[in-house]
Amino acid sequence: MVNHQLVIWGPKKVGIIESPVPEPRAEEVLVKIRASAICTWEQRAYSGSQQDSYPLLGGHEFSGEVVSVGPGVKNRDITAGKTVAVARLTRCGECHNCRTGKDNLCLNTRFDRVEGKPFGPGGLSEYVVAPSYQIYPFSNNVSFEEAALSEPLSCVVRSIRRANVSFGQNVLVIGAGIMGLLHGLLAKLRGATVIISEPLEHRRSKAREIGVDTVINPKEENVVERARELTGGLGADVVFVTAGGAAAIEEALRLVASGGTVVLYGAMYPPPMVTVDVNKIHHNEITITGTMSQTREDFLIATKLIDSGAIDLKPLISATIPFSQVEEAFQRALDPTNYRIVVTMP
Ligand SMILES: [Zn+2]
Ligand SMILES: [Zn+2]
Known part of the structure; x- marks a missing residue:
């Protein structure tokens, strides 16, 4: 299977790269991404107002469906077919701040970077493999578009x-x-x-x-x-x-x-x-x-609020645009009359 991933190479320069779909290893989960919202990080990288993150595998507000679960995943609610949100911003779990309940301020939260190689959360892709601690399952029938807004919420x-x-x-x-x-x-x-x-x-x-x-x-x-x-x-x-x-x-x-x-x-x-x-x-x-950002507890609370219907995020979704027209999605996201533009995957 081939994974298509969006890369922002520079200002107004985006492209799709192909890579094999990875197998989930121990304590990892393979997710087929279904919806991904364009946030200010991606907007700034696309427009060129923030130039420190090229080439960027953008997309950190996204949801999808579990394809397969690697060995040793302990959360029993994470099963194939489940709708999940993915909290892709990494937390080491071991630094002082992680150990004192402030994992939003993790001291090792940077993505590994190799000069010239695309890096980043990779939510504007067809598939992603993520450690199970980043996977938040929903129990009810929430839409992928709303589930994708778990991160900003x-x-x-x-x-x-x-x-x-x-x-x-x-x-x-x-x-x-x-x-x-x-x-x-x-x-x-x-x-x-x-x-x-x-x-x-x-x-x-x-x-x-x-x-x-x-x-x-x-x-x-x-x-x-x-x-x-x-x-x-x-x-x-x-x-x-x-x-x-x-x-x-x-x-x-x-x-x-x-x-x-x-x-x-x-x-x-x-x-x-x-x-x-x-x-x-x-x-x-x-x-x-x-x-700053969110702790794992904040992320869990956000998914519960969406899951229970306590909060309605639909009015904040200005448009859903298919992955094949992702450039148009970026253009629309830069228009200040829009709220979130959500890219949907086939
Ligand atoms: Zn965001
Ligand atoms: Zn940490």
Whole structure:
């Protein structure tokens, strides 16, 4: 059997390579990939805005069907034919951070690289072999497209858990891209009242569609004043910054309530420098934190939320495009009016 794999060789340069389908060895699982979403890593590599990862075997948000299971796989739910999500970002399991429950911060998480040879998670391929710890089975009839969004959802599960969003809180999300909307959905699940600030109309309307309580247009309204009004003058218990540079972070610090938390979600390029009133942090016990990737537990939670139907990700899938038209999928993914573009495999 031949495995076709997409490689990003350079800016706007993609190609398909062929390799034999590998046999799963001990504690490995062979998965036939069925759906793979295009995330910012792949978008940046394709557009050329991030050039440190060529040639890239892209695709880290994907799902598929188990073909065969190698010897010694202990999870009994991983069987041939099962729908699974694959958490392809590697964790060593042995470093200090892995051993202290922070495997999202694994010290050995890099993919092995040989100069000039394609490397990476390989989710834009027909098949992948992965260690069984990376395989998360579903019990119910979830679509491959939704299952493919386990990875981005798990990053937001991490973020929500870090801020410990809870019943009755006021949560403000800056940005209604896919990550902002996932924060909105999960914060609602945790019983919070959610406000989203977003300058683009089509994103504001999507935020309304998924059930966010209040949507603010920062170009027409003063977000800080409006948020105070909506929270009885207190500010938001948690502010998630999912878009914008230094200005968004400074605004978040004006929006947050006493005792509240500001979460910096996602990297910003180039990294902005921010001026902070340290007395405000001191007097009001403000927590500022980052959030990075996901632990195995976060990934498991994300798959359970999809599996049980607790969260509906369909509104966040803008299009499904077959693997044979993968270049078009990349073009569409770069269009900011789209949420996730999902590539489907034959
Ligand atoms: Zn991603
Ligand atoms: Zn590790």
